[in-house]
Amino acid sequence: MNLPDLDHPLAGPFWAAVSRKELQVPWCAACDRAVWYPRPHCPHCQGDLHWRRLSGEASLISWCEVTGGLNPHFREAYTCALVSPLESPDIRIVMRVTQNPASSLRCDMPGRVDFIPVQQIGGTPYMAPAFTPYSGF
Amino acid sequence: MPALSLQSLARAASVPAGGTAMPLEDIHGIAAITGVGETAVSGPSGRDPRQMALQAVAAAIADAGLQPQDIDGLMVSGHIADQITPEDFHRYFGTRGPLWFSTDGGAMIWAATCAHQAALAMRTGRARHIVNVFAVDWATRRAAGTGTPGDWHAGEEMKALFEVPLGWYPQPVYFATFARRYMHEYDLTEAQLAAIPLTFRRHANGHPGAVMRDRALTLEDYLARPALASPLRREDCCLISDGAAAWVMSPAERAADMPQIPINIDGVGHGRIASAPYISQQLDLTSTPQVFAAPWAYAMAGTAPAEVDVIAVYDCFSSTALMQIEDLGFCRKGDGGSFVQEDRLYYERTRRQGGIPCNTHGGLLSHGYLLGASHVVELVRQLRGSAANQVTEAQRAVYAGFTADEAATLVLSRRCA
Numbered sequence: 001m002n003l004p005d006l007d008h009p010l011a012g013p014f015w016a017a018v019s020r021k022e023l024q025v026p027w028c029a030a031c032d033r034a035v036w037y038p039r040p041h042c043p044h045c046q047g048d049l050h051w052r053r054l055s056g057e058a059s060l061i062s063w064c065e066v067t068g069g070l071n072p073h074f075r076e077a078y079t080c081a082l083v084s085p086l087e088s089p090d091i092r093i094v095m096r097v098t099q100n101p102a103s104s105l106r107c108d109m110p111g112r113v114d115f116i117p118v119q120q121i122g123g124t125p126y127m128a129p130a131f132t133p134y135s136g137f
Numbered sequence: 138m139p140a141l142s143l144q145s146l147a148r149a150a151s152v153p154a155g156g157t158a159m160p161l162e163d164i165h166g167i168a169a170i171t172g173v174g175e176t177a178v179s180g181p182s183g184r185d186p187r188q189m190a191l192q193a194v195a196a197a198i199a200d201a202g203l204q205p206q207d208i209d210g211l212m213v214s215g216h217i218a219d220q221i222t223p224e225d226f227h228r229y230f231g232t233r234g235p236l237w238f239s240t241d242g243g244a245m246i247w248a249a250t251c252a253h254q255a256a257l258a259m260r261t262g263r264a265r266h267i268v269n270v271f272a273v274d275w276a277t278r279r280a281a282g283t284g285t286p287g288d289w290h291a292g293e294e295m296k297a298l299f300e301v302p303l304g305w306y307p308q309p310v311y312f313a314t315f316a317r318r319y320m321h322e323y324d325l326t327e328a329q330l331a332a333i334p335l336t337f338r339r340h341a342n343g344h345p346g347a348v349m350r351d352r353a354l355t356l357e358d359y360l361a362r363p364a365l366a367s368p369l370r371r372e373d374c375c376l377i378s379d380g381a382a383a384w385v386m387s388p389a390e391r392a393a394d395m396p397q398i399p400i401n402i403d404g405v406g407h408g409r410i411a412s413a414p415y416i417s418q419q420l421d422l423t424s425t426p427q428v429f430a431a432p433w434a435y436a437m438a439g440t441a442p443a444e445v446d447v448i449a450v451y452d453c454f455s456s457t458a459l460m461q462i463e464d465l466g467f468c469r470k471g472d473g474g475s476f477v478q479e480d481r482l483y484y485e486r487t488r489r490q491g492g493i494p495c496n497t498h499g500g501l502l503s504h505g506y507l508l509g510a511s512h513v514v515e516l517v518r519q520l521r522g523s524a525a526n527q528v529t530e531a532q533r534a535v536y537a538g539f540t541a542d543e544a545a546t547l548v549l550s551r552r553c554a
Contacts, residue, residue, distance in 0.1 A: 002291065002301040011298040037295040037415060062318035062422065064310050065367040071304055072285075080304045082314060082417055092417050094305040102367070107321035118304070128303055 001073060004126050010038040013051045018127050021115040023085065025093070027052035034088035056113040057086035060131055065102050073120045079105075083113070083131045096130035109133050138166065141437065149436035152408065155420030156429040159407040163437050164256035169392035169399035170549065171266075171385050172201025173514045178348055178380035178505030181280040186219040189381035190272035191229045194221075197268055197383040202396035205230035208385070210264030212242025212251045214271055217508075218284075221270065237264035244271040244382075244508035245451065246407065246538040249434075249545035253405040255386040265388055271510040272381035279377050286377070295415060308453065309374050311416060311541070313366035316456035319423040320368060323471035325459075327368055331359045332477040333455040334372045334502050340484060341499025344525040348376055349503040373455040375501035382510035384517065398521045403533075404438030404548035406430035413542035423471075425457060426544035427464035427537055434535070434546035435466075442466035445548075446488055446531040447519045449512035451539035452500040461537045465546070467493050484526040494519075497526045509538050513547070520551040 004015035010026075017024035025034040026049040028042035035042055035049055042049055063081035068074070079097040084090070098114055099105065111133040119125040140163040141149075152158050174196025176189045190213075198205055205226075213220035220243065223236040237258055242251040248271070255267040278284035287307030290296050300306055305314070319325055338354040341347035354372060362370045392399035408429025412418035435441055442465060450465070452458035459473045468476035479486075486492030498504040498515040505511060516534040518524040524531075536547040 002297040004302050005298060008298060014299070036418065037299055062314045062321070064305075064313040064317060065364065066304060066310055067363070067365050070309060070365055071306055073301065073306070074304055078304055080310065080314075082305075082422075094300050094303045094417060096303060107318055118302075120302075126302070 001120050001123055003120065003123055010040070014038070017051070017053070018115060018129055021127065023054045023056055023113050023129055024051045025054060025085070025088065025091070034085070034091050036091035036093065054085045054087050058083045058111060058113055058131060059089070060105060060107060060109050060111060060133065061092055062107055063097055063102055063105055075121055081131050093129065096128050098130045098132045105133065138439065146433060146436050150406070150432035152429045152432060156408055156410040156426055158429045158433045159409070161253050161405055161407060161433060161437070164253055164260070164405065165403045165437050165439070166389055166401070167256040167260055168252065168386045168402045169389050170402065170517050171387040171392045171395045171397055171399055172197045172203065173384045173517045174198070174200055175346070175382040175511060175514055176380050178346060178378050178507060178511065179276065180348065180378065181276045182379045183277055184274060184379050186272040186274045186381070187221050187225055189379070190221045190270045190383070191225065193272065193381035193383035194226070194268050194270050197385050200397065201385040201387070203266060203385065206232050206234060208266050208268050209235060210237040210255065210258055210267030212239045212255065212267060212269040214243025214247060215240030217243060217273060219274070220272065237267070242269040244510040245540050246543050246545035248509045248513050249405055249536055249538040249547035250407050252386060252402045252547055256402060259388050265391070267386045268383055269386065270381065270383035271507060273507060274379045275506065276377050276379045293414060300417065305417070309366040309369055312454040312457055313369040315422045316368055316454070319456060319460065322423055323474065325474035328356065328360065329474035329478065330373070330455055330459065331356055332482070333452070333458050335359060336480070336482040337452065337496045337500040338503045340497050340526050341503035344498050344504060347499040347504040348378060349499060369454060369456065372502070375453045376503070376506045378505040378507060380505055380507050382507050382514050384513060398551055400517050400520050401550045401552070402547070403440065403550050404434040404436070406432065406434030406437070406546040407543070409543045416541050423460065425460045425464050425539060426542065427461045427539070427546065430544045431465050431537070431546045434548050438548035440533060440548060445493070445533050445535050447494045447497060447516065447528045448535045448537065449496055449500070449516050450537040451509050451512070452496055452502050453539065455502065457539060458496070458500070461539065461544070462493070462495065465535060465537055484528050487529055494528045497524060497528065509536070512536050516549055520549060
């Protein structure tokens, strides 16, 4: 079981923010872009990074409806996705999708990042970022 | 033909943005595959992977007309547990001579790149007859709950931190997500994608060693099946198998005097995405690193897709096979869905008839999951003219190996190089 690691030097701030229903990513001020997955320094300029809170505006790059039982960590069916935040569309953050079943989803649709509780088999619940499409799209 | 410099290979093998080709030096004309061997491929069997490996090695040595003491090089996987060691080889065959040993062999991309390593070892006099072997018992392990193909991904640090807790795991989820994106960008339909599992199944139905030899699959069957990880069904996902496969590589000048038709190793390419190992961040979700590997292999071999008669691609999923067929240059990016219709991948539809026979043993989807090792054995049989589903006048073959973040290409031929 891989639960969110709030003490990990590279991942802890992301999961701590998610637990407060915020989306934060490591940001390079000099390059004005997110560094994802997190690293100690910017891979482009070697500069320092700071954690930046994002607006939550995002677009759905792609998604997958997962049948219950395929993933040994989760009992129920769910939908997960690759999501690009508005502020740094070059990165993709793995998220859940609040809509399940996912029949109305389509790639590149805009939406916002919400937060929903998820629970692995035998684990305690935790908050997860989840893409919610804007209505009307 | 003299060897090409790295500079001229790099010039001839320009690749798109988003990844790189490894600078593999020219080895064409040095080595040939002179023997192949395999065990039965099966579901859970309880068979020991080292025993399976040794049986496959013994079969390959016999096929090459050699004796165990003639083998002075051994290549195995350094990435999959329970492969054989030189000590295992000596104990099994009662040999004691020096054995050049490399863990850069096995299957996946290494089923291609091992040929490059082997040729270099021959050129520098480290070995003459080198056997590459791969064994796997994931069917037994999965049934026993002692391991799955997803273990590496679950254990990788960033995947464990940012993918696994959100449910982007295991591999069917990755490639279903990419397949969905491909469908969006190129209007691929599920019925079009079905041509891949259906054609490979027909090949398995004609191959006595295929796990799915007795199981027919129709389009109606396929479309009626539920999604496993949408848009992929179970039929779009590889089998999980037990088995082993091996092949002997020998210096080209010796191969001419050996009993089998020598299969020349003409070109090898190896590519990697810039964001490796994180495929979620790769620049183009609808292509594979085969776009970085294949041009180098063609340049080394002095050939092009138009001159290839039969291919074997790493079909962990139907959609990854589709993308690699494009990325190998057999049709334009995005045209794969229509290209694979009308039996174009079926062994009876030759290049002359506009086809490109693909995975003629049934592939990972319907022959067995030996991670590409059986693909190379099948191509050797095709070029020898002894395959179960024999392609008419097959002269040149390409194997496309894949790990997700890396790909490799192996060009083989039966003509004099």
